[in-house]
Amino acid sequence: MVSLPAWMHPAAADPAPIAAPRRHPAVRRGLAAMLRLLAALLDDRPAARRGLLQALDPRVKAPALLGLAVVATLLHGLPALLAVYGVALLLALLSRIPARQLFGAWLLVPLVPALAALPAAVNVITPGAPVLPLWPGASVTDAGLYVAARLMLRILACVTCTLLLVNTTRPARLFHGLRGLGAPKLAVMLLAMMVRYLAVVARAAEEIHLAKLSRTLLPGTLRQEQTWVAAGMGALFRRTRALGEDVYLAMLARGYTGEAALLETTRPGPREWAFLAAMAAIGAGIWLLDAGMGR
Amino acid sequence: MHIPDGYLGPQTYIPAWVAMAPFWAAASAKLQRELRLRQVPLLALGAAFTFVIMMFNVPIPGGTTGHAVGAVLVAALLGPWAAVIAVSLALIVQALMFGDGGITAIGANCLTMAVIMPFVGWGVFRLFGGHATTSPARTLVAGAAAGYIGLNVAALATAVLFGLQPLLSRDAAGLALHSPFGLGIAVPVMAAEHLLVFGWVEALVTGLALVYVRQTMPELLPTAAPAPPARPWKRVAVTLLVLALLSPIGLFLPEYFKAGDAWGEWAPEDLPAQMQEHGFAQGYIPRQLERVSGLWRAPLPDYALPGQEAPPVLGIGYVLSALLGMGMIVLLIVMARRFLTRKEPDGLASGVDASGGG
Incomplete structure (x- = not known):
């Protein structure tokens, strides 16, 4: 049986430790938001x-x-x-x-x-x-x-x-x-795929925030901090784009031909x-x- | 900016859904032509990126933080049509999974944040010359202006949707059924907070992120617009001339259909008769209107040459007026262009071209 990586376990996404934003408030708030998102995405209890x-x-x-x-x-x-x-x-x-x-x-x-x-x-x-x-x-x-x-x-x-x-x-x-x-199959497929990879992109954003937090003792000037946020977004786009290419190649390798497909194994019953x-x-x-x- | 459920009545949210349908269809068709198979993972990942960048907190003066919508940034990186799909997907997931924005208001939220904001932002970005080969400073200005203007236009559209509710949906007692804040409140409040605070956050994030992309991966930014044809003036001049020659149609067709003057464009002396026609017991010229109407005398009143007001000859006056008007507009645009634009140094542009190949 294949086990999920530790970070994908619902208990791993606990926003509690990032509660009091004192130093680096923007970074900590961003980090807390990413963790809350991960918790919401991974916790299907x-x-x-x-x-x-x-x-x-x-x-x-x-x-x-x-x-x-x-x-x-x-x-x-x-x-x-x-x-x-x-x-x-x-x-x-x-x-x-x-x-x-x-x-x-x-x-x-x-x-x-x-x-x-x-x-x-x-x-x-x-x-x-x-x-x-x-x-x-x-x-x-x-x-x-x-x-x-x-x-x-x-x-x-x-x-x-x-x-x-x-x-x-x-x-x-x-x-x-x-x-x-009545939503088209392609739209539903895009939404399902987006939510599936949302956790991965949020995880990458969390890593960018953690890297910043662990490498700086004191926050920089307002301009430096704003530039960091913008650079973080640019870096995230770079990683997202590379991931998109990888996913595309993986889909091709699995026989994807452009047809939208959904795994619908059940049909609504009388109940x-x-x-x-x-x-x-x-x-x-x-x-x-x-x-x-x-x- | 995310309109929640309950604030918009069905008179607004249903037309908003209907208005979004052609945009989604056109975006889908355009992307299928351009990206084909690649579109699915790229758009899904692009939507996830759009969702996550809305959660980046930006420090602002005063020790607090704000966050950007990011729709203009996505439009600059993926193109405006891809942004329509990516931002729409992000908004649908936010509404469905996190209650951020209403389910019934998805159409309205998509209209403001997935259509108006990326297209306005994209237009401003290109107008300011934002592309892969411009200097970092110009990319910063173009991106910031695009983010600021894009967000503020979208906020204005949202405020108008809010502000229309007391006019559109009321109960039998005349009380607002949905958002009770009229245009007089919704527009100034939304405009103030977006013009003074959130617009600057969006401008900073969009401008700086595009500079980062420009410096590290310029190939991801749009390329410069293709060079205009060698003699575009010839085509423009012929088009304008044809339009000027056709302008007397506006004179003869109303005459043929007995349409009368355009509503609300009456001369002061026609006003008493119009008022009587619209149910007033007695027509009159308001004193202030009478006083100010003589302040300015047009050189060609009613597009007619002096003493040539009869219909067949009036046509010549129409053509001359059209040529004169178009000439003045062209002259103003040429002067504004000379005044506002500056030639890019050749060395800078070619240097970026060379580095942007990787």
Whole structure:
């Protein structure tokens, strides 16, 4: 049995040691970002759990979950948006997604866009009856609170649907799900190949950062540090290009003739189609109820 | 710059997906013609490179850091059409796997960062003479200008998409359904942060990285544009002359179809009648309009020679006006070109040529 190199083991990509950027903040932050990326790419433990969504073919799961996200963008009322969020949470529970993951990363990802919605609550953006004065001439309004709450809930519902798909599907199989949405075979092949080599390119970028960190005691001037970043990108492009040539030659050696090919050994079964039908019915039901509640 | 889900309504994100389809199709067709079999691994690796360079942190004054989008750098290294595919793939993976940018907003994000940014940046890079044989200083200026302008135009497009939402999607009570920030807020905020901070980060990264590539692997940069034909002026002059002779069409066709004046281009004295036609009880000339309308008297008002306003003879005035206008524009361009461009020293260019062969 062929074993993976040590650096490809999920435990090897732990961003914790690069936590406090004091010296070389740019290098350390870049390094931490590369390690987080590697951890996300290599850790497929959430997708390996036994649960409802993990057992489904991504070609059906992707249209179902992304369709629910699209429904969330069409809704007008808060109850309907809460219903979509509730459905997503129920699916997460049935898929045994740990609560820590559910309420940790899942709240962090939409945090920035959701916080950006907060100014909408002020009368400068959304006029209405004042409910909380902020400073002379500016106050939080009832209509503003409603608009901000609706936008935040919409973002949360959409992001939860996407994260459900990602956290219950192995990265290698994730893009096969796009076939279910009508994506061309070549596009899916490119995406799958990109994700496969993303870890290798991120690893090369991590090495460039580590080399810089291990060879310099003190950071240089701002100009020197900026030049290093640009040179690092140039060096990474050089390595990426060489790798691309190697991969191309390896593909030729394996008989590649330009035909896009995907390893699709299974076909969606009755269970998958039943799930898709149920999700379509739920999505349509929520949308119709929202429309019926008076827009 | 990554638009999340929920900020754009279907009235915007669906047309954005539709608008992206021809770009993806054209990029795919163009690359298939140029790269053939090699395109698949090169594009996949190029997309991985695009993804990773967005994670490089650039130190900026004040002790903090920022990061670049890198789309202009990718366009300069791989070409603008390859950049369309590579940046699109990176954006799709970011949205699907990391929640950075929305799923429904992939079309809009690709339009701004995978089409507008690389093409504008590429155009600026070539306009400033950025290619393998220019001096490092000029490569730096061309790359930095391309990165700065490319990012800012893309940011402006993103701000316009945000700013249109309160106009396009509202509920029955008139409240914004998606992004509540109108053009008056979205455009200044996005413009300020990109003109003052992120644009400079993009400019630095793009310019310096291209200088690095120029110094170490000049063969990866685009080659100089082919030399123009020996007498391009002849062709240009004939084209302009034909266009000038055709200009009276603009006079006779509206007359034939009874089209009237172009909307909004009425003379002040026509305004009262137009206002009555558009439902006003009484037409009038606004006082300020009346005051400023006499400030400037055109030498050829309505493209007519003095006393020759009747339709058949007016055609001669149209042709003369066209020739005069085109002549003035050509003169201005020639003067601007002389003023703005400087001849490259021969020795420098030939020296780079010799070193760039490896």
